[in-house]
Amino acid sequence: MKILILTGAGISAESGVPTFRDANGLWEGHRFEDVATPQAFQRNPELVQDFYNQRRRSLLDAKIQPNAAHRALADFEATHQDDFLLVTQNIDDLHVRAGSKKVLPMHGELLKARCTHTGEVFPWREDLDESTPHPTRPEIRGTLRPHVVWFGEMPLGLEQIEVAARQADLFIAIGTSAVVYPAAGIVRQTKPSCRKIEINLDATPNSGQFDESIRGKASVEVPAFLS
Numbered sequence: 001m002k003i004l005i006l007t008g009a010g011i012s013a014e015s016g017v018p019t020f021r022d023a024n025g026l027w028e029g030h031r032f033e034d035v036a037t038p039q040a041f042q043r044n045p046e047l048v049q050d051f052y053n054q055r056r057r058s059l060l061d062a063k064i065q066p067n068a069a070h071r072a073l074a075d076f077e078a079t080h081q082d083d084f085l086l087v088t089q090n091i092d093d094l095h096v097r098a099g100s101k102k103v104l105p106m107h108g109e110l111l112k113a114r115c116t117h118t119g120e121v122f123p124w125r126e127d128l129d130e131s132t133p134h135p136t137r138p139e140i141r142g143t144l145r146p147h148v149v150w151f152g153e154m155p156l157g158l159e160q161i162e163v164a165a166r167q168a169d170l171f172i173a174i175g176t177s178a179v180v181y182p183a184a185g186i187v188r189q190t191k192p193s194c195r196k197i198e199i200n201l202d203a204t205p206n207s208g209q210f211d212e213s214i215r216g217k218a219s220v221e222v223p224a225f226l227s
């Protein structure tokens, strides 16, 4: 059986990572759409770097740990022979820390930086700013940005995701509001015989696309469903 999982911010919420579209969807008074675009980065690089510096520091805080939902997915992958792919929209590393192996982070990774000139990607745990030197060419400064996918940019691994969606026999979407494309369109790429499950606290615009919508916390419902 071929299994495709899609996760969003809701799976990390109980680990202490804030979701995007909760109570007011603001970060220090800014709509997060205004700090997650290439235009915002051009206009005000300090603001955007600061947004990601704060989130990177928070992710590295010992209090942020994978929860039972991340662990259940990792255990499921390890104990099943099935063809398995975990696509996450999250830029945190909690799936990997929980032990998941086949993870595709389609919106990038907070603990990586990318050179805007050469496209090289580096592991990154420090703050970034306009004077950060390029790791291997220290004479160059200010060319590093977070290795994340902003609005208007191309998500990563789309071809692999499309193939996995077309072939999947089981598709489970966990903790995603289904408003950001192309992730929200994956459910429509699955074949008619694919069993489609949504796990979320609330209904989403995609709920009608699923065979079953399980309402509840990911940390409870994901282990229960996969057991």
Ligand code: BJW
Binding pocket: 007, 008, 009, 010, 011, 013, 014, 019, 020, 021, 022, 036, 089, 090, 091, 107, 148, 149, 150, 151, 152, 153, 154, 155, 174, 175, 176, 177, 178, 179, 180, 181, 182, 199, 200, 201, 202, 204, 216, 217, 218, 219
């Ligand atoms: C729980 C829970 C618990 C809480 N248990 N559940 C088609 C139609 C309309 C627009 C477009 C379209 N195609 C493309 C677009 C434009 C745009 C888009 O989608 N805009 C919409 C907002 C309208 N898409 C793009 O620009 C994408 N690129 C693209 O399409 O490129 C094509 C192209 C490019 C260039 C030329 C030509 C073509 C890129 C999208 C990138 C998104 N990036 C972000 C930021 C990443 C970096 C960062 O983290 O800062 O990704 S935005 C943000 O939203 C982040 C997330 O991954 C993403 C999705 O959010 P998610 O994960 O769903 O979180 P929330 O907060 O929204 O929802 C949480 C859910 O969990 C809720 O439902 C809760 O109920 C639930 N929950 N606690 C269970 N305990």
